[in-house]
Amino acid sequence: MDKNKIQKDELIPRAKRSSLSSRPSLLKATFAIVQKDLAAEFRSFELVSAMLVFSLLVIIIFNFALELDIKVRQSVTAGVLWTTFAFAGTLGLNRSMSTEKDRGCMDGLLLAPVDRSAIYFGKAISNLAFMLIVETIVLPVYSVLYNVNLFRLDLIGIILLGSIGYVAVGTLLSAMSVQTRTREVLLPILLFPVAIPVLLAAVKASNGLLTGADFAEVLIPLNILIVYDVVFIAVAFMVFDFVVEE
Amino acid sequence: MIEVKKLVKRFGLKNILRGLNFSVEPGEFVALLGPNGAGKTTFLRILATLSRPSMGHVKVAGHHLPHEAAQVRAKLGVVSHMPLLYPDLTAEENLRFYAQMYGITNYQPRITEVLEMVGLENRRKDLVRTFSRGMQQRLAIGRAVIHDPEVMLFDEPYTGLDQDASEMLDEVLRTVAAEGRTVVMTSHDLARAENLATRFDILSRGVIAASATQEDLQNTNLLAFYKQALVD
Amino acid sequence: MQTKPIALKILDVVSIILLAISTYLALFFAPMELVMGQVQRVFYFHIGTAWVGLLGFVIAALTGIVYLITKDMKWDRFGVAAVEVSTVFFFLTIVLGSIWARPAWNTWWTWDPRLTTAAVTELIYVAYFMLRQGIDDPEKRARFGAVYTLLGGVSAPITFMVIRLFRTIHPVIVGAANANQEKMSMTGDMKIAFFFALFAFTIIFIDLIWHRVRLGGLEDKVEQLKLKVSM
Numbered sequence: 291m292d293k294n295k296i297q298k299d300e301l302i303p304r305a306k307r308s309s310l311s312s313r314p315s316l317l318k319a320t321f322a323i324v325q326k327d328l329a330a331e332f333r334s335f336e337l338v339s340a341m342l343v344f345s346l347l348v349i350i351i352f353n354f355a356l357e358l359d360i361k362v363r364q365s366v367t368a369g370v371l372w373t374t375f376a377f378a379g380t381l382g383l384n385r386s387m388s389t390e391k392d393r394g395c396m397d398g399l400l401l402a403p404v405d406r407s408a409i410y411f412g413k414a415i416s417n418l419a420f421m422l423i424v425e426t427i428v429l430p431v432y433s434v435l436y437n438v439n440l441f442r443l444d445l446i447g448i449i450l451l452g453s454i455g456y457v458a459v460g461t462l463l464s465a466m467s468v469q470t471r472t473r474e475v476l477l478p479i480l481l482f483p484v485a486i487p488v489l490l491a492a493v494k495a496s497n498g499l500l501t502g503a504d505f506a507e508v509l510i511p512l513n514i515l516i517v518y519d520v521v522f523i524a525v526a527f528m529v530f531d532f533v534v535e536e
Numbered sequence: 537m538i539e540v541k542k543l544v545k546r547f548g549l550k551n552i553l554r555g556l557n558f559s560v561e562p563g564e565f566v567a568l569l570g571p572n573g574a575g576k577t578t579f580l581r582i583l584a585t586l587s588r589p590s591m592g593h594v595k596v597a598g599h600h601l602p603h604e605a606a607q608v609r610a611k612l613g614v615v616s617h618m619p620l621l622y623p624d625l626t627a628e629e630n631l632r633f634y635a636q637m638y639g640i641t642n643y644q645p646r647i648t649e650v651l652e653m654v655g656l657e658n659r660r661k662d663l664v665r666t667f668s669r670g671m672q673q674r675l676a677i678g679r680a681v682i683h684d685p686e687v688m689l690f691d692e693p694y695t696g697l698d699q700d701a702s703e704m705l706d707e708v709l710r711t712v713a714a715e716g717r718t719v720v721m722t723s724h725d726l727a728r729a730e731n732l733a734t735r736f737d738i739l740s741r742g743v744i745a746a747s748a749t750q751e752d753l754q755n756t757n758l759l760a761f762y763k764q765a766l767v768d
Numbered sequence: 769m770q771t772k773p774i775a776l777k778i779l780d781v782v783s784i785i786l787l788a789i790s791t792y793l794a795l796f797f798a799p800m801e802l803v804m805g806q807v808q809r810v811f812y813f814h815i816g817t818a819w820v821g822l823l824g825f826v827i828a829a830l831t832g833i834v835y836l837i838t839k840d841m842k843w844d845r846f847g848v849a850a851v852e853v854s855t856v857f858f859f860l861t862i863v864l865g866s867i868w869a870r871p872a873w874n875t876w877w878t879w880d881p882r883l884t885t886a887a888v889t890e891l892i893y894v895a896y897f898m899l900r901q902g903i904d905d906p907e908k909r910a911r912f913g914a915v916y917t918l919l920g921g922v923s924a925p926i927t928f929m930v931i932r933l934f935r936t937i938h939p940v941i942v943g944a945a946n947a948n949q950e951k952m953s954m955t956g957d958m959k960i961a962f963f964f965a966l967f968a969f970t971i972i973f974i975d976l977i978w979h980r981v982r983l984g985g986l987e988d989k990v991e992q993l994k995l996k997v998s999m
Binding site for chain 1: 836888889891892895898899901902903904908911912914915916918919920922923926927929930931933934
Binding site: 313318 | 584606
């Protein structure tokens, strides 16, 4: 192409072509997406506040539905927490992917000369961040409301592992569900049956910790959590291309 | 710059594009015109690497599709009827994000430059959600040229714009986006296409039914040519 | 218009005969189980349907992978056929299991690993149909379907593992573990009925899949003809 052709009409002379762009690395592109998501979220707090209010409502409903007195509470705390996280999680996953789809931003991401896995990892890390933010607020609130100490390092570790697995599958499935006619309705239906192992293992491990069971008893669900996380991150990484390409 | 031979695109059993041949020389501005459902957007999405060809040979900016999609993307700018911008980010943040996605290392001066080109330098710190449709579309053009692409694709860039905004966009498209680049544009708006393009291709039933350059149309007008092409 | 292939017609007849023989073997030929009585006879079909149910889901996950690699729609038709047939068989398995569980364990349902995994798997494939329903573009439908069967195929075994591990730590009310031992003590005639049921249901399964794949092909042809007419 004739690059020296007519420069006179331009408002500003254009920068030299070749020097401008190169393909960004996977890491840089992933980071750019995460940074963009967090910046947008910290401005509006739309997603996190919705997840948070929803979580608190779920806990309140559980309080009355299960009559959470001291005896019952001990055995169901883990279950209540993970149910809350799972429900709030689908809310966040849906919203996060809808913002990409609604204004064509997904096309914008796909048009960039970056590896598709950068889009997956970027969105997954943002989603994980949103979930962790909600969890760090819900935990102390729950602790205060029910006078149990949930701020324990081991429990937080389990919550982190469980959230990673949940978000790894959830991000992939939300990328699929936003492209369907039924959209938001579909995500939990797709996600829950596939995420059952991670939720069960997380509940079991958390429950073991909270009831002060043997470490050996926690170890099995812990291993399952790790296996699930590794397997599903790998699978999602491999198939994400097929979900976004046309 | 763009070379397409015998392109076929199927959605399921429907053939949207049926053996389409198309080529664009460097520096040309081609308007793709045609009725709804003729396959304009599908064709543009294939050129934009967003959709895979079912069959045929597609070469954009010296690279084959779909195998060298990443190389093509680095040299391609797309303006669609959707802005592809994040409403909760400022104009500057949007451009910074895309600059990073295109691997532009020293992006600050480039962002300033682009914002000046599209006339939004004094709104750089404002959220995109506060922008009018026309301003968003101008920023979208800024986004599309941030990496100084060789080939530009416009997909119905005037959708949803009023008369004034369209005129303003015309100016930006002409001076910022099209100047010195190869452009393919789809549009319903024959009058605007006539002002901008150097060549007009009519896409009908999945093939290019007719093609005419600006010079060919000296004696007749675009509308007459368009109607004639569809009748044939 | 292609007519039904002769081989398929033969297979239809063979399937019906095998089903009849298998029914006879299960209901009359096999001796009565001493502990559980007549209701144990449901077990032969229960295992038969469970086996082809699982087989179908494994096939669906595999054809999903093959589809993603080759992008050939025939693998999608194969995958859908496998999931559809298996979903029905799996449902039958669960119902037959309940019929057995009622007198054996005194409850229609227990949250034992096999039952729970069966229910979850069934739900995965119901979700699969809902996913497909929501997509208009056949190519995208096939792609997403393939991805989801793959996820389901990976997740279901882990679900089974998880539940089983937890149940070994916390043994549950009903004697889920005993079921295994009861199966083990099969007499010779019982074994004949058992393996014949497996064989018969495998053939029936193949027959049904064949029908479904053929139907899928015909559906496509009808669509094609409709398109031609509307041109």
